[in-house]
Amino acid sequence: MKSALALALALCPVFVHGQGEYPRVRQGLALQFPRDHGSHPQFRSEWWYITGWLTAAGGKELGVQITFFRNRPRLAEDVASRFAPRQLLFAHAALADPSAGKLLHDQRAARAGFGLAQAQEGRTEVAIEDWSLKQIDSGYAAEVAARDFRYSLRFEAKQAVLLQGERGFSRKGPDPAQASYYYSLPHLAVTGSVAVGGRELEVSGEAWLDHEWSSEALAEDSVGWDWIGINLADGGALMAFRVRSGDGSGFWAGGTLRGADGRVRTFKPGEVRFEPLSRWRSPRTGTEYPVSVRVQAGALTLEIEPLMEDQELDARASTGTVYWEGAVRARAGEKEAGRGYLELTGYWKPLKL
Amino acid sequence: MSRHAVRRSLLLAPLAQHKGRLALSVLAIALGVALGYAVQLINQAAINEFAAAVQTLSGEADLAVRGSRAGFDESLYPRIARLPEVAVASPVLEVEARLPGRREPLRILGLDLFRAARIQPFLSAGDWGERLDFLRPDRIFLSAAASESLGLKKGDALSVQVGLRVRSLQVAGVLGEARRQRFAIIDIGAAQVIFQRPGLLNRIDLRLRPGADAERLAERLRAEMPPGTLIERPDADIERSGALSRAYRVNLNVLALVALFTGGLLVFSAQALAVVRRRAQLALLRVLGMTRRELVAMLLAEAAIVGAMGALAGIALGHAGAAFVLQRFGAELGGGYFRGLAPSPVLDWPALALFLSLGILAAVLGSLAPALEAAGAVPAPALKAGDEERALRRLQPVRPGIAVLLAGAALTQAGPVSGLPLFGYGAIALLLIGTVMLMPRIAVLGFRVAPLLGPVPARIGLAQLRGAPGQAGVSLAAIVASVSLMVSMAIMVASFRQSLDEWLERVLPADLYVRAGPGSDTAFLSPADQQTIATLPGVRRAEFLRSQRLLVAPDRPPLTLLARAVEAEGRVPPLLGSAHALKAGEPPAAWVSEVASDLYGWRPGAVIEIPLGGRRARFTVAGIWRDYARQQGAVLIERYEYLRHTGDAYADDAALWLAPGADAASVTSEIQARVAGAANLEIAGPGEIREVSLKIFDRTFAVTYALEAVAVVIGLFGLSSSFGALVLSRRREFGVLRHLGMTRRQIGSMLAAQGLLVSALGLAVGLTLGWVISLVLIHVVNRHSFHWGMELHLPWRLLAEFVAVMLVLATFTAIASGRQAMSGEAVRAVKEDW
Numbered sequence A: 001m002k003s004a005l006a007l008a009l010a011l012c013p014v015f016v017h018g019q020g021e022y023p024r025v026r027q028g029l030a031l032q033f034p035r036d037h038g039s040h041p042q043f044r045s046e047w048w049y050i051t052g053w054l055t056a057a058g059g060k061e062l063g064v065q066i067t068f069f070r071n072r073p074r075l076a077e078d079v080a081s082r083f084a085p086r087q088l089l090f091a092h093a094a095l096a097d098p099s100a101g102k103l104l105h106d107q108r109a110a111r112a113g114f115g116l117a118q119a120q121e122g123r124t125e126v127a128i129e130d131w132s133l134k135q136i137d138s139g140y141a142a143e144v145a146a147r148d149f150r151y152s153l154r155f156e157a158k159q160a161v162l163l164q165g166e167r168g169f170s171r172k173g174p175d176p177a178q179a180s181y182y183y184s185l186p187h188l189a190v191t192g193s194v195a196v197g198g199r200e201l202e203v204s205g206e207a208w209l210d211h212e213w214s215s216e217a218l219a220e221d222s223v224g225w226d227w228i229g230i231n232l233a234d235g236g237a238l239m240a241f242r243v244r245s246g247d248g249s250g251f252w253a254g255g256t257l258r259g260a261d262g263r264v265r266t267f268k269p270g271e272v273r274f275e276p277l278s279r280w281r282s283p284r285t286g287t288e289y290p291v292s293v294r295v296q297a298g299a300l301t302l303e304i305e306p307l308m309e310d311q312e313l314d315a316r317a318s319t320g321t322v323y324w325e326g327a328v329r330a331r332a333g334e335k336e337a338g339r340g341y342l343e344l345t346g347y348w349k350p351l352k353l
Numbered sequence B: 001m002s003r004h005a006v007r008r009s010l011l012l013a014p015l016a017q018h019k020g021r022l023a024l025s026v027l028a029i030a031l032g033v034a035l036g037y038a039v040q041l042i043n044q045a046a047i048n049e050f051a052a053a054v055q056t057l058s059g060e061a062d063l064a065v066r067g068s069r070a071g072f073d074e075s076l077y078p079r080i081a082r083l084p085e086v087a088v089a090s091p092v093l094e095v096e097a098r099l100p101g102r103r104e105p106l107r108i109l110g111l112d113l114f115r116a117a118r119i120q121p122f123l124s125a126g127d128w129g130e131r132l133d134f135l136r137p138d139r140i141f142l143s144a145a146a147s148e149s150l151g152l153k154k155g156d157a158l159s160v161q162v163g164l165r166v167r168s169l170q171v172a173g174v175l176g177e178a179r180r181q182r183f184a185i186i187d188i189g190a191a192q193v194i195f196q197r198p199g200l201l202n203r204i205d206l207r208l209r210p211g212a213d214a215e216r217l218a219e220r221l222r223a224e225m226p227p228g229t230l231i232e233r234p235d236a237d238i239e240r241s242g243a244l245s246r247a248y249r250v251n252l253n254v255l256a257l258v259a260l261f262t263g264g265l266l267v268f269s270a271q272a273l274a275v276v277r278r279r280a281q282l283a284l285l286r287v288l289g290m291t292r293r294e295l296v297a298m299l300l301a302e303a304a305i306v307g308a309m310g311a312l313a314g315i316a317l318g319h320a321g322a323a324f325v326l327q328r329f330g331a332e333l334g335g336g337y338f339r340g341l342a343p344s345p346v347l348d349w350p351a352l353a354l355f356l357s358l359g360i361l362a363a364v365l366g367s368l369a370p371a372l373e374a375a376g377a378v379p380a381p382a383l384k385a386g387d388e389e390r391a392l393r394r395l396q397p398v399r400p401g402i403a404v405l406l407a408g409a410a411l412t413q414a415g416p417v418s419g420l421p422l423f424g425y426g427a428i429a430l431l432l433i434g435t436v437m438l439m440p441r442i443a444v445l446g447f448r449v450a451p452l453l454g455p456v457p458a459r460i461g462l463a464q465l466r467g468a469p470g471q472a473g474v475s476l477a478a479i480v481a482s483v484s485l486m487v488s489m490a491i492m493v494a495s496f497r498q499s500l501d502e503w504l505e506r507v508l509p510a511d512l513y514v515r516a517g518p519g520s521d522t523a524f525l526s527p528a529d530q531q532t533i534a535t536l537p538g539v540r541r542a543e544f545l546r547s548q549r550l551l552v553a554p555d556r557p558p559l560t561l562l563a564r565a566v567e568a569e570g571r572v573p574p575l576l577g578s579a580h581a582l583k584a585g586e587p588p589a590a591w592v593s594e595v596a597s598d599l600y601g602w603r604p605g606a607v608i609e610i611p612l613g614g615r616r617a618r619f620t621v622a623g624i625w626r627d628y629a630r631q632q633g634a635v636l637i638e639r640y641e642y643l644r645h646t647g648d649a650y651a652d653d654a655a656l657w658l659a660p661g662a663d664a665a666s667v668t669s670e671i672q673a674r675v676a677g678a679a680n681l682e683i684a685g686p687g688e689i690r691e692v693s694l695k696i697f698d699r700t701f702a703v704t705y706a707l708e709a710v711a712v713v714i715g716l717f718g719l720s721s722s723f724g725a726l727v728l729s730r731r732r733e734f735g736v737l738r739h740l741g742m743t744r745r746q747i748g749s750m751l752a753a754q755g756l757l758v759s760a761l762g763l764a765v766g767l768t769l770g771w772v773i774s775l776v777l778i779h780v781v782n783r784h785s786f787h788w789g790m791e792l793h794l795p796w797r798l799l800a801e802f803v804a805v806m807l808v809l810a811t812f813t814a815i816a817s818g819r820q821a822m823s824g825e826a827v828r829a830v831k832e833d834w
Helices: A004-009 A013-017 B005-018 B020-056 B075-080 B132-134 B142-151 B188-194 B214-222 B236-277 B279-287 B290-330 B349-376 B377-385 B389-395 B400-411 B421-448 B455-469 B467-505 B527-534 B596-600 B639-644 B662-673 B686-700 B702-728 B731-739 B744-786 B796-819 B826-830
Strands: A045-056 A063-073 A090-095 A103-111 A118-121 A125-128 A133-136 A139-145 A148-158 A170-172 A178-198 A198-215 A220-231 A237-245 A250-258 A264-267 A272-281 A288-297 A300-306 A312-314 A321-332 A335-344 B065-066 B088-096 B107-112 B139-143 B159-163 B165-175 B182-186 B203-208 B230-232 B512-515 B541-551 B559-565 B589-593 B607-612 B615-625 B634-639 B652-660 B682-684
Touching: A013 B702, A045 A178, A045 A321, A045 A335, A063 A125, A063 A178, A063 A321, A063 B467, A090 A118, A090 A125, A090 A148, A090 A312, A090 A321, A103 A125, A103 A312, A103 B159, A125 A220, A133 B188, A139 A178, A148 A198, A170 A250, A178 A220, A178 A237, A198 A220, A198 A335, A198 B290, A198 B541, A220 A288, A220 A300, A220 A321, A220 B826, A237 A272, A237 A288, A237 B662, A250 A272, A272 A300, A288 A321, A288 A335, A300 A335, A312 B020, B020 B236, B020 B290, B020 B349, B020 B686, B065 B214, B065 B236, B065 B349, B075 B088, B088 B188, B107 B188, B132 B139, B132 B182, B142 B165, B214 B230, B236 B290, B236 B349, B236 B421, B236 B467, B236 B744, B279 B290, B290 B349, B400 B421, B421 B467, B421 B744, B455 B467, B455 B744, B467 B686, B467 B796, B512 B662, B527 B541, B527 B652, B541 B607, B559 B596, B559 B639, B589 B596, B589 B607, B596 B615, B596 B634, B607 B639, B615 B634, B615 B639, B652 B662, B662 B682, B682 B686, B686 B702, B731 B744, B744 B796
Parallel strands: B107 B182, B139 B165, B559 B634, B589 B615
Antiparallel strands: A045 A063, A045 A198, A063 A090, A090 A103, A118 A125, A125 A133, A133 A139, A139 A148, A148 A178, A170 A178, A178 A198, A220 A237, A220 A335, A237 A250, A250 A264, A272 A288, A288 A300, A300 A321, A312 A321, A321 A335, B065 B203, B065 B230, B088 B107, B088 B203, B139 B182, B159 B165, B512 B652, B512 B682, B541 B559, B541 B652, B589 B634, B607 B615
């Protein structure tokens, strides 16, 4: 009995890392699946991020985003109550419908507990009340009932997990501690239904999933980042990001390209460049975003154009931030090279994780 | 001079001529209106404020699940939150926290901010601090009002008493949006730990999905809720709190109306005499072509002007008074229902219009009978002098008066109307009106039986009253009304106070009382504290009391459950009526207070159900006892029964019986030395508690005393005004008497004798009527309003003093009024006649 207790204590991450300590993200630690699909509650923050392009039966094109965030605030770890806010969960859901003219979005925030909000360990299963994202069969299912829209989508994995950075260890700054564990699942085949504007649409399309967790990903002087995840038309996938410093210049960057043949290339900071092509100013917050950019990753150059300009997401009521997260087309010269999402953070106010 | 100009001067001239009397009438009406309007404003302000507080704190909630203060198990929360109709369920743990060194507890809401912000908009609005700080268990956020009243700002420490210990919390911010309500918010997890309520909630606010039917959901859920838990619209709390103070409020308003009534009576007496005095003048107007209708309209318009002046002054006075009271004392009015609110009066147009018209109406009604009388006079004889007494004869109806009295007596037998003693008030009004109607006749009879004795001036005085009793009858009506109202209130309050005093003596049998923190629900004596206290040297016996508030019926404020050792220690409270001896197999005993018995219909022998520990516990009513302390009713049960049902071993109070030889002072210092946190205990002997309780009683009845004083003042005004008028209208007679050789002194004695006679008669009738009305107040109005029984106690000394003062004042008033008559214008006074 005693030894069983000791074993349980040894395995319990809180005790391993001591009261209130966040574990560090370490290089060379191999990700293990399915375990790492699940939550890592001892780390400070974590997210599951699905972005995708959908086509409705009539040919109507929509962008869709659903994100679940988990946060360990480490403020009330030893409060002896089931309400103690040891783990917080947030969710953002958005629908980019060009005919609506602006991004439709909604958000949820909750403390984990009581079976009303939780992030499971061992497999992807996160939920806040009636919003959920979970692993089923060989893919994922998402249910979202937002203020202006509702969707019920399935995502079928057609390709293997893409480990970002060095086998899942993704550096975000010059200090090796500034890093996250990060993998993606590009080219998810989407089917399901979207209800918006009083109509129920059958949709299909292609999506991208990111799962990333860390304890101190951003450097002190960073203000935010630009990120793209593009499902290339030839079956390849490109992820590229840059972390910006206060003066607007990139001070860290990275990316991964998986070719149609399955070969993976990881880019060093000097190999990735983001160059603004046109800007859009939000009439609501006054924030200016470079919604069209030229991205260079190694030899590949893509011009990124938004599905629509207004894809600003105001999440002040949950994560306390405002950012631009939009469906984009990627062009190489004249031809469309792929579709995906562009994320622009820290343009409203410096982003704090 | 045009016809209109004549009329205008005839209308306004008498008003201008008798400035003194006019001022008195205006003042009387003003006081009545001011009191009524002020009471209305203060109550409205309190209710508005309470409603605003409820609305701020419940936000956009469609329904609220409400438990008793003790709370319900938190497992109800996920069950409710998962219901398909529910969009947001926000769990709340709310406490009235005791703050060491402060009298007022602070309402602290334990919230899950993520959920609460979706229901209470004020939580997501404004920049009130770092939201993450809310999750820290040692931080608290204050409302702007709380921050101001506690004098604490961001970064300061707030001390909260839990049990007997003090916890210090850091003020992390001030909520700017909730400006007026005094409260604080804290994370719900921290609240459960800090206030030692593990796993408990006492409220869940619900916002429903669009289209969900709140009523049907509430109906469906009611069946599943644990006992003592309500599902209701958030504003049900407003209604309940309105009901809580309604009887008190209505009683205050009725008292204000009484003042107004007395004012109207004063106008009546003044106007009746003025009409008599102006009889020749009015007859002249008739002769000159004014119709009866026009004459009545003119006289009523005069009264209306007086009424309007008084009412306007009263509104202004009432508003100022309300503002002063609210600023100085808060919205309490002595009822104790609206603690912690500091509102300001808002112009209340309907109430303003109501009291304005009531003021005018009182004056117009007061002058209606004299006006009709004047219009009914035949002009020719009225033009001559000496017709006054004939006019007043018509004001002596007998049968109608007796009929009204009988109707009043009959009304005392009717029950309350939706918790209000409306028929009781009706009975008092009828008794008063009936007596006033009979007063001229009583005057005739009274002066007829009074013996014709003593020196000549006194005999002349009485003979004069016998000859012309009508004029005295009118002034008597004013005296009787104000005296009877004053006397009845004095008897009622004295009876209540005496009953309370005797009750306090019975319920405080111990030598020393120790209280953890009255009025709050975070202060208590832990089992260890109880053990320490019980085993102190010098303590022979310690009795611990736990009290809880329970929701028994959804439409009633919670009643109080008291748990202490009862039968084993021979501490069954003194019972009203017979005790029910428990038979084998009956549920355990409960002793219910008179109020609870009245409100819930619980009689000895009945089996009642009380929500205890989340279940319905059954008890047998073993007896009914009197309890003046808990107005919403109380149930006393054995403490072991309470423990068995709830497992709650805390206590709120301890009563200590000292060992022979031990004294209270040394035991008090023992407690302070041995009990941790004893500095936060209130320790008092029964004498002290009695004193404090009576002080609270007196404060509660402060408004009543104020109204009583006003009634006396109005009564004296009435006396002096009617006597003045009486004497003035008899100036001719005094002139003749002076011509016949009477000295001024003798006329003064005659007037003094008359003053004495009239006021003695008025006081006699007023005292009798007052006594009858006090019986109605005690046995009907109070019983129906507050469900408190009490014994009749006549404050003999107070009444004797009152009678003596009134007699002296009446005599003095009569002489003073007579001074004018004796001012040497005997010749002119006689001349006036011809």
